[in-house]
Amino acid sequence: MLAFAAVVALGTALLSLPAATTTGEPAELVTALFTATSAVCVTGLVVVDTPTHWSTFGEVVILCLIQVGGLGIMTIASLLGLLVSRRFGLRLQLTAQTETKALDLGDVRRVVRGVALVSLAFELVTSLVLAARFAIGYDYGVADALYHGVFHSVSAFNNAGFALFPDNLVGFATDPWICVPIAAAVLAGGLGFPVWVEVWRRTRERRRKARWSLHTKITVVTSGVLLVVGVAVVTLAEWNNPATLGRFDAGGSLVAGFFHGVMPRTAGFNSIDVGQMESGTLLINDILMFIGGGSASTAGGIKVTTFALLAFVIYAEIRGEPSVHVMGRKLPATAQRQALSVALLSVGAVVAGTLLLLTLTPFRLEFVLFEAISAFSTAGMTTGITAEVGTAGHVVLLVLMFLGRVGPITLASALALRERSRRYELPEERPIVG
Amino acid sequence: MLAFAAVVALGTALLSLPAATTTGEPAELVTALFTATSAVCVTGLVVVDTPTHWSTFGEVVILCLIQVGGLGIMTIASLLGLLVSRRFGLRLQLTAQTETKALDLGDVRRVVRGVALVSLAFELVTSLVLAARFAIGYDYGVADALYHGVFHSVSAFNNAGFALFPDNLVGFATDPWICVPIAAAVLAGGLGFPVWVEVWRRTRERRRKARWSLHTKITVVTSGVLLVVGVAVVTLAEWNNPATLGRFDAGGSLVAGFFHGVMPRTAGFNSIDVGQMESGTLLINDILMFIGGGSASTAGGIKVTTFALLAFVIYAEIRGEPSVHVMGRKLPATAQRQALSVALLSVGAVVAGTLLLLTLTPFRLEFVLFEAISAFSTAGMTTGITAEVGTAGHVVLLVLMFLGRVGPITLASALALRERSRRYELPEERPIVG
Numbered sequence: 001m002l003a004f005a006a007v008v009a010l011g012t013a014l015l016s017l018p019a020a021t022t023t024g025e026p027a028e029l030v031t032a033l034f035t036a037t038s039a040v041c042v043t044g045l046v047v048v049d050t051p052t053h054w055s056t057f058g059e060v061v062i063l064c065l066i067q068v069g070g071l072g073i074m075t076i077a078s079l080l081g082l083l084v085s086r087r088f089g090l091r092l093q094l095t096a097q098t099e100t101k102a103l104d105l106g107d108v109r110r111v112v113r114g115v116a117l118v119s120l121a122f123e124l125v126t127s128l129v130l131a132a133r134f135a136i137g138y139d140y141g142v143a144d145a146l147y148h149g150v151f152h153s154v155s156a157f158n159n160a161g162f163a164l165f166p167d168n169l170v171g172f173a174t175d176p177w178i179c180v181p182i183a184a185a186v187l188a189g190g191l192g193f194p195v196w197v198e199v200w201r202r203t204r205e206r207r208r209k210a211r212w213s214l215h216t217k218i219t220v221v222t223s224g225v226l227l228v229v230g231v232a233v234v235t236l237a238e239w240n241n242p243a244t245l246g247r248f249d250a251g252g253s254l255v256a257g258f259f260h261g262v263m264p265r266t267a268g269f270n271s272i273d274v275g276q277m278e279s280g281t282l283l284i285n286d287i288l289m290f291i292g293g294g295s296a297s298t299a300g301g302i303k304v305t306t307f308a309l310l311a312f313v314i315y316a317e318i319r320g321e322p323s324v325h326v327m328g329r330k331l332p333a334t335a336q337r338q339a340l341s342v343a344l345l346s347v348g349a350v351v352a353g354t355l356l357l358l359t360l361t362p363f364r365l366e367f368v369l370f371e372a373i374s375a376f377s378t379a380g381m382t383t384g385i386t387a388e389v390g391t392a393g394h395v396v397l398l399v400l401m402f403l404g405r406v407g408p409i410t411l412a413s414a415l416a417l418r419e420r421s422r423r424y425e426l427p428e429e430r431p432i433v434g
Numbered sequence: 435m436l437a438f439a440a441v442v443a444l445g446t447a448l449l450s451l452p453a454a455t456t457t458g459e460p461a462e463l464v465t466a467l468f469t470a471t472s473a474v475c476v477t478g479l480v481v482v483d484t485p486t487h488w489s490t491f492g493e494v495v496i497l498c499l500i501q502v503g504g505l506g507i508m509t510i511a512s513l514l515g516l517l518v519s520r521r522f523g524l525r526l527q528l529t530a531q532t533e534t535k536a537l538d539l540g541d542v543r544r545v546v547r548g549v550a551l552v553s554l555a556f557e558l559v560t561s562l563v564l565a566a567r568f569a570i571g572y573d574y575g576v577a578d579a580l581y582h583g584v585f586h587s588v589s590a591f592n593n594a595g596f597a598l599f600p601d602n603l604v605g606f607a608t609d610p611w612i613c614v615p616i617a618a619a620v621l622a623g624g625l626g627f628p629v630w631v632e633v634w635r636r637t638r639e640r641r642r643k644a645r646w647s648l649h650t651k652i653t654v655v656t657s658g659v660l661l662v663v664g665v666a667v668v669t670l671a672e673w674n675n676p677a678t679l680g681r682f683d684a685g686g687s688l689v690a691g692f693f694h695g696v697m698p699r700t701a702g703f704n705s706i707d708v709g710q711m712e713s714g715t716l717l718i719n720d721i722l723m724f725i726g727g728g729s730a731s732t733a734g735g736i737k738v739t740t741f742a743l744l745a746f747v748i749y750a751e752i753r754g755e756p757s758v759h760v761m762g763r764k765l766p767a768t769a770q771r772q773a774l775s776v777a778l779l780s781v782g783a784v785v786a787g788t789l790l791l792l793t794l795t796p797f798r799l800e801f802v803l804f805e806a807i808s809a810f811s812t813a814g815m816t817t818g819i820t821a822e823v824g825t826a827g828h829v830v831l832l833v834l835m836f837l838g839r840v841g842p843i844t845l846a847s848a849l850a851l852r853e854r855s856r857r858y859e860l861p862e863e864r865p866i867v868g
């Protein structure tokens with residue numbers, strides 16, 4: 001958490017240099033701070049237009065901040081997940097089984113190396129595909145194509161949503177050669193490191209018949225369901241909206257609908273004007289962003305496992321089961337309470353942020369709620385009001401981004417690690433519920 | 435649940451008679467159905483103006499529906515609460531301790547008599563105070579003053595929110611002699627029958643030093659906190675709003691602010707224009723209405739105990755406690771899961787209703803969300819769009835009212851009563867949360 005703050009501070013300092021802007025005038029402090037926070041938290045909300053306001057040096061600073069933020073969040077979350085698993089005597093697939101309940105330097109080194117390798121592999125492939133498309137389809141020079149390929153690939157895998165075009169990716173809305181690789185990188189980054197480690201292990205060790213871990217199964221299945229819901233809602237609800245999908249032909253609509261169905265997990269690129277979406281689409285987007293991506297991934301939100309656990313608890317309760325069984329495994333009661341705490345405290349943070357923004361700005365609930373959830377879940381999509389909420393509004397968004405980035409992970413791990421036993425028990429009493 | 439539907443059907447039939455309207459023209463079916471549902475569910479949303487559209491006969495039908503709905507909901511919820519308590523071998527203060535785990539006719543008779551007595555006592559006192567004020571302060575004739583006293587008293591104690599004035603209670607916004615008795619009756623009705631039984635028992639039996647039940651303590655404390663929050667928010671946030679409190683002097687503002695701080699628990703009268711409130715006030719109102727009032731009361735929502743239980747679970751989790759202790763008692767794990775299920779399924783119902791209304795009507799999220807929560811929690815406050823959402827919108831609101839009225843109680847009891855034991859256990863596995 002402190003490390004995050006330190007990187008934000010360094011980024012702010014670099015972006016405040018005259019060399020970071022196109023005009024050579026140093027950026028205002030709040031602009032630099034907001035951009036640095038947005039990059040390190042891989043949120044992607046911007047108060048100034050990236051290519052217009054920042055010089056190439058500034059862009060490279062942003063790129064580095066995104067990369068450091070993405071690697072950092074995956075590493076920290078993976079290590080905390082590992083610590084929690086060991087504490088409970090359960091094995092997480094991240095490293096070979098060890099005897100200790102604590103983390104040693106070897107664990108840290110292995111996780112850092114693994115996270116870096118996974119990130120680089122996905123970013124390299126995506127960069128090359130994008131660079132090829134920029135060079136062939138849009139006549140960019142080789143250096144320029146590579147630069148654009150690398151920037152958007154890193155921004156995509158780290159679910160950052162920064163782009164080098166004033167209108168983000170609106171210009172490529174119907175080009176599957178740009179949109180599909182970016183969407184794929186977003187999904188890969190959003191599944192999370194633990195999932196990729198398990199995939200890698202199984203491929204290398206040829207243990208194809210071994211059981212997949214509960215974490216991986218829940219993450220992949222829930223992400224898949226949310227992806228289908230997202231794509232279906234955006235495509236169907238916006239099909240006839242002349243301000244969004246209505247202006248494309250069927251093929252273009254499918255590309256843009258697919259792209260925007262992927263984005264709430266929580267990349268935040270946009271290829272259509274989010275502010276022009278139907279109210280219902282915005283509300284579904286709110287929910288999808290709030291849920292977010294996988295644990296120990298580059299995505300934000302309360303995480304798909306948290307959401308799925310709550311759904312399983314309710315399902316078990318409706319069936320009258322005394323314990324919660326998921327895919328052949330029993331969920332510990334403490335994990336259920338942790339999911340509940342993470343979800344409800346996150347609701348609290350979003351509601352508080354929304355209230356403050358409603359009070360501080362003239363915008364209506366629809367847009368303010370979207371902005372607050374987008375900041376908290378580090379999605380970074382916007383209906384277009386980010387630049388106009390004023391300095392106080394920027395501070396609120398800034399706090400939401402930071403809280404949303406480090407909050408759920410830290411909270412969940414802290415809750416799991418702080419569990420202690422009680423020396424005495426009180427008699428039970430049951431108030432009436434409902 | 436079927437009994438509720440039957441009373442709604444009967445009410446619809448009576449309100450469809452020509453004698454029920456002022457014009458002598460029979461009302462449209464959807465109008466009669468909506469009004470009957472709104473009265474039986476004690477919601478108070480109206481599609482036509484009560485005194486203008488309905489004749490005195492129609493008003494009396496509405497009054498009877500409110501009374502039957504209020505008595506019915508308190509009786510059913512009390513009996514279900516009793517059944518659940520006995521099933522778990524715990525004693526609820528509703529009746530003398532018995533040996534059986536089921537309900538017998540004697541229990542039913544005692545609860546019905548108790549509910550009727552409590553309702554009548556509060557309604558009688560409130561009626562007399564209101565009638566005196568109408569007669570003395572507004573020069574009503576005796577019969578008229580009594581009729582207005584009885585109608586508004588019944589409407590208040592049952593948290594219905596129907597009034598006999600075209601602008602609801604806006605004409606009395608600064609009159610404490612009307613507003614305070616109505617607010618008091620609303621609060622009394624919203625605490626719930628089990629609380630009043632316990633108060634009555636202790637007074638009669640002079641067991642003043644005995645322990646209050648956990649249910650009563652949680653209900654009273656949480657209701658008190660929500661009341662203070664509601665009054666403070668409305669009074670402070672609207673103080674300078676020229677469309678709401680801004681047009682009153684300080685004393686009048688305090689009366690109206692207090693009145694509207696009480697209303698989200700879930701009476702739904704209004705003495706200022708809710709549609710003109712600040713966005714932030716509306717959002718706080720949304721939350722307060724969603725929480726609602728006490729269990730087995732005339733108020734709706736997920737209930738203050740459900741809300742408080744979730745807060746206690748999170749508090750215990752943050753403190754790292756393995757079990758949840760509340761005021762010297764331990765909360766059963768099953769009660770925690772039931773509270774979670776009731777709250778999250780209610781969120782689901784509200785979100786689904788909001789999405790449908792957003793799709794079916796041209797109104798913006800702020801107003802549609804308020805309307806959906808108001809219908810679901812049977813609060814009946816409105817920003818003014820109820821009459822204009824169209825037939826499809828009315829059906830959505832109608833379903834929300836019905837679901838919100840019978841849903842949480844039935845769900846919570848069904849969950850509690852359906853609990854069964856598991857014959858085998860699976861190994862535990864813990865996915866990463868957050």
Ligand SMILES: [K+]
Nearest residue numbers: 043159267379
């Ligand atoms: K993002």
Ligand SMILES: [K+]
Nearest residue numbers: 477593701813
């Ligand atoms: K009501």
